Every structure is written in C-alpha cells, then in structure tokens.
Amino acid sequence: DEQLVESGGDLVQPGGSLRLSCVVSGLTFRNYAMSWVRQAPGKGLEWVSGITGSGGASYANSVKGRFTISRDNSKSTLYLQMNSLRVEDSAIYYCVTGNSFTYFDYWGQGTRITVSS
C-alpha cells in the first residue's frame, strides 16, 4: 500500500525556519511528481509547491523566495525548507503525489506548523 509520512512540524516564532520531510513507500518515488499542500485551521486547501521527478520546482506566489522544495530519490523522501516563516504560514502541511499540472492522488496524514510568538 502507498504510504506518505510527513514529519518536522513544530511551533516556531515568526521569522524562524523549519524543514519538513515526507517519506514515501509503496510506489516508485522517482517516477512521481510531488507537492506540498497546506490547510490553515478551519480553512480550505492551498497548493504550496511542487517538484517533478527530476527536480524541477514550482511555487505558489505566497511562498516564493521563502520556501524551497527538494527531493532525494535514493531515500524516497520529499523535503520543504521553510524560511522567514509568518503567522499566516500556520497550517497542516500535506505531502501529496502530483505536481502543479496534475491531480493529487495520494495524501499523507499531514504535519502541523504553528507560527506564533
């Protein structure tokens, strides 16, 4: 069975940094484009960033220049480096299969980021 397991969520102060990880099993990771999608408390879904199997990245305007997506195909792991965090970045962050041009067919359980002083 396909599994996507996120980690790295935490409470961080505004201006701080965090790195999220997502370990993928049950599918051939290098063949899949991947994305991060977030959901603020009580709110809807927002695509954050995507990456192709070969490493081509794309970002939502709201995080461009602050977040960096990357992947290690040898470890079947997706990353999101989050810098200059803002209160409005507080959300559950989901790791998903698919990039900015495709539907998201597999979802992780999410990891929670809270940005607060």
Add this chain to the structure above:
Amino acid sequence: EIVLTQSPEFQSVTPKAKVTITCRASESIGTSLHWYQQKPDQSPKLLIKYASQSISGVPSRFSGSGSGTDFTLTINSLEVEDVAAYYCHQTSSSPTFGQGTKLDIK
C-alpha cells in the same frame, strides 16, 4: 490566478438524497478540474479527476460533469458516511482550490 467558486458553502442533507455541488472557474479551464472529499480529521481523498473520470475504489454514487467554467459533483443517494467537506481543484494553471462545500446530516 484562476478563482474557483463553489456553491453552496454549506448544505444539510438527508440520507438517500441526491446532492449537487457546483464549482465555477473565473476563466475557462477545459476539463482540468478535480474533486476531493475530506472527512472530519482526515486527509483529503481524490474522488473525480479531469471533471468526469472516476477513481478506482470510489463508490459509483459519486460522479462529475462539466467543462470550461462550470462543473458539478453529484452524489446519488447520499449515505451518512458522505458527511464531509468537498473541494474542487484546477490544474489548468498554477493550482487553486475552491473554498469548499460542507455537508452535514439534517
């Protein structure tokens, strides 16, 4: 940015009812429109891809239609387990989601 507007935002429904949720795009997106279901305290789940294509394992009471700017998700004979939030999602350009439609049982 393409804006997706769903209606209604909230609906109380009775079991076995037919439910229709609409999603309108601010510009034409062809059939690059997908639907998700999110039950309370769970991750979203893909229901329909490319406006009308079914997904393996999703009950046949869920169907989608539409193209261009107007799309519909239909649930035939709603079951109690279908209480959830439903989101549309476009991939014609930088991805965006609708604001969601929350269903509860009347």
